Amino acid sequence: MTLRSRPLAVVAGLAVVGMLATAARSTPKHEPAPQQAASNPTADLLVELIRANTSNPPGNTGSVASLLAPKFKALGFEVDIVQTPDSGKAHFIARLRGNGSKRPVLIAAHADVVGVEREKWTVDPFAGVMKDGYVFGRGALDFKGGMAVFARAAMMLAERKVPLDRDVIFLAEADEESGPYSTTWLASQAWQKIDCEFALNEGGWIMKGPNGRVRYVSISTADKSAIPIILTAKGTSTHASMPRPDNAIFALARALAKISAYETPLFLTPSTRKFFQTLAKTSQQPMSGYFADLLGTDSARVKRADREISKDPLLHALMRNTLAPVLMNAGFRGNVIPGSAEATINARLIPGAKAEDVVRDLKRVIGDSTIDVRASNTIPWPQGLAPSSENTDLYRALETSARQQFSAEVTPYLFQAGTDAPTWRSRGIPVYGIYPYPIDAEDLTRMHGNDERVSIEGLQQGTEMIYKTLIDVAGKRE
Ligand SMILES: [Zn+2]
Numbered sequence: 323m324t325l326r327s328r329p330l331a332v333v334a335g336l337a338v339v340g341m342l343a344t345a346a347r348s349t350p351k352h353e354p355a356p357q358q359a360a361s362n363p364t365a366d367l368l369v370e371l372i373r374a375n376t377s378n379p380p381g382n383t384g385s386v387a388s389l390l391a392p393k394f395k396a397l398g399f400e401v402d403i404v405q406t407p408d409s410g411k412a413h414f415i416a417r418l419r420g421n422g423s424k425r426p427v428l429i430a431a432h433a434d435v436v437g438v439e440r441e442k443w444t445v446d447p448f449a450g451v452m453k454d455g456y457v458f459g460r461g462a463l464d465f466k467g468g469m470a471v472f473a474r475a476a477m478m479l480a481e482r483k484v485p486l487d488r489d490v491i492f493l494a495e496a497d498e499e500s501g502p503y504s505t506t507w508l509a510s511q512a513w514q515k516i517d518c519e520f521a522l523n524e525g526g527w528i529m530k531g532p533n534g535r536v537r538y539v540s541i542s543t544a545d546k547s548a549i550p551i552i553l554t555a556k557g558t559s560t561h562a563s564m565p566r567p568d569n570a571i572f573a574l575a576r577a578l579a580k581i582s583a584y585e586t587p588l589f590l591t592p593s594t595r596k597f598f599q600t601l602a603k604t605s606q607q608p609m610s611g612y613f614a615d616l617l618g619t620d621s622a623r624v625k626r627a628d629r630e631i632s633k634d635p636l637l638h639a640l641m642r643n644t645l646a647p648v649l650m651n652a653g654f655r656g657n658v659i660p661g662s663a664e665a666t667i668n669a670r671l672i673p674g675a676k677a678e679d680v681v682r683d684l685k686r687v688i689g690d691s692t693i694d695v696r697a698s699n700t701i702p703w704p705q706g707l708a709p710s711s712e713n714t715d716l717y718r719a720l721e722t723s724a725r726q727q728f729s730a731e732v733t734p735y736l737f738q739a740g741t742d743a744p745t746w747r748s749r750g751i752p753v754y755g756i757y758p759y760p761i762d763a764e765d766l767t768r769m770h771g772n773d774e775r776v777s778i779e780g781l782q783q784g785t786e787m788i789y790k791t792l793i794d795v796a797g798k799r800e
Contacts, residue, residue: 364781365457367393368470369450371433372459378434380410383496386433387414390473390494397480399492404512406496406503413508414494415515418479420486420796425519427716427796428491429476429788430505431469432498432524432742435461442772456775463757463769465524467776468784469494471758472522475788485798491518498742505745518751520716522788523743525755526735528728528780530762536728537604540735541720542755543593544673544709545743546639550698551667551681553577553688559661566659571652574663577688578647581667584687586642586680588628589672590617593709593734594640600733616641639738643680644670666698672736673709707744709736710752717754719794720787727787728760758784 374385387403394416395401402415414433417426438447438460445451447460461467476492493516497504508516525542555577557570590598595617602613608630615627632638645667652663669680677697685695711717712734721732735755743753759780768774 362778362782364470364474364785365452365778367474368457368462368467368776368781369452369459371466371470372450372457372461373448375448375460376434377437377460378497378499378501379437380408381434381497381499381501382410383414383433383494384410384412386469386494387412390414390416393473393477394492397477399476399480402512402515404508404515406507408501408503411496411501411503413496413503413505413512415512416476416492417515418476418486418490418492420488420490421798422488424488424796426489426491426517427792428493428516428518428521428746429472429792430493430495430516430521430523430742431465431472432496433466433469433494434497434499434501435464435466436499436770439772444773447774452778455778457778457781458773458775460774462774462776463759463761463765464774465498465757467781468524468756468758471781471784471788474785475792478785478789479792479796484793486796487798488519488796490792490796491516495742505742509745509749516746518746520710520714520752520754521743521746522716522720522791523753523755524741524757525737525743527757528724528730528760528784530760531604532762534762536730536760538600538731538733539724539728539756540597540600540733541717541724542735542737542741542743543712543717543752544591544707544747545737545740545755546670546672547707547744548740549669549671549677549680551645551669551677551684552694552696552698553665553667553684554694555663556692556694557659557661557663560659562657562659570660570663573690573693574650574652574665577690577693578665580687580689581645581647581684584645586645586683588624589642589675591672591674591709591736593712594736597640597733597735600731604731636738639670640736643672643675645680645684646670669697670738673707707747709734710743710747710754714752716752716791716795719791720754720756723787723790723794724756726790727783758788760784 370389374389376383391401399416399418404413445458451458476490495505526540528539529537531537555570555573557568558566598613598616602610612627612630615623647665648668649666653660681695681697724732737755746753759776
């Protein structure tokens with residue numbers, strides 16, 4: 323996914339509310355929270371993970387499995403490496419047994435990373451360089467940093483011999499960024515190994531404001547889905563010296579021009595509404611006013627708010643289905659007018675939106691019955707998955723520990739891109755997403771970009787937050 327720094331500029335603010343009262347619950351038996359140590363085991367583990375180059379393609383996640391296996395085994399985890407038909411590519415599963423009185427909790431992180439433009443990096447992207455308070459390297463944010471946090475939090479349960487009511491399953495996944503042996507494949511091969519009551523994954527943000535303090539924590543409860551929509555224009559294939567009015571390339575260009583001038587309607591889900599309520603509380607004027615207006619009923623104000631908020635591409639994408647032309651294909655030589663021209667539109671759908679409705683909308687906007695518009699049948703993610711409920715022990719545990727750790731507002735969130743969560747959500751299992759470390763706009767620009775980095779202090783804070791979440795959700799009740 324490509325992220326830009328601009329999104330955060332417009333949502334900048336600093337209002338941070340005090341800790342909210344949390345419902346009284348029985349306290350699980352556990353050791354005191356970890357103290358800040360001189361060395362940081364999460365950062366050290368991240369360095370090792372970055373050094374195992376899992377750029378995908380080819381995505382050799384077997385190296386991560388071999389790195390993690392002895393560490394988890396030594397702590398008493400049951401370790402399983404699920405080899406894929408692609409040599410070098412494996413899923414890694416480590417299970418810490420509880421007493422079985424509750425169903426397992428899963429913490430999942432993809433072990434593959436996207437490739438690098440090496441010449442644009444100022445440090446070796448696969449050396450795990452630590453400097454200026456950061457760990458640098460491909461995957462530092464997405465998602466080896468998260469993997470290190472999840473792994474260390476689970477290991478701490480074992481190190482401190484925390485009695486558990488349920489199994490804690492740690493999963494390092496293959497082929498999340500691309501490729502055929504993703505968790506969809508894993509689920510088809512070994513579902514019982516990753517079956518659970520609920521799961522944590524990548525997704526929402528612990529967002530810092532310009533003053534360096536955490537402004538809000540968003541926990542994703544749903545992802546947008548991606549549907550390729552193919553436009554095909556037909557014309558007469560002939561000698562380029564005798565053009566005709568039915569040129570397929572011109573017809574396709576006219577259709578694309580109409581789509582470029584079209585904006586899809588506002589589509590706010592209940593979690594998106596809560597997210598914008600949080601932004602209204604934690605932002606400064608005039609943006610806080612626009613966020614509030616967006617949720618109001620005055621259509622002129624809603625329209626103006628939409629226009630202003632939409633200047634931020636991330637927020638724009640949360641509010642509607644989006645349409646992005648990504649591929650074009652026409653012609654095969656310089657002196658032939660081709661008989662057809664094709665464009666692929668990458669449509670990103672809000673949960674609840676239907677591909678057929680988007681296709682119908684596009685046909686109306688194009689207004690040319692000679693252009694064929696259809697959704698590709700190679701749909702990468704299941705459509706129409708309901709968001710995961712916020713009414714579960716895991717959501718509440720993460721919400722509570724995030725609020726305690728960062729003294730910030732916590733809100734559910736619709737993730738603007740896709741993750742592996744549909745593997746579980748499509749089976750009715752709630753999945754919650756978080757990048758478990760505070761980040762700012764500058765960090766975000768580097769995700770899938772150059773000089774990717776994560777703050778060492780953030781890794782430590784995230785590990786404490788996830789450890790407390792696991793204690794809360796899986797620790798044995800008195
Ligand atoms: Zn990722």
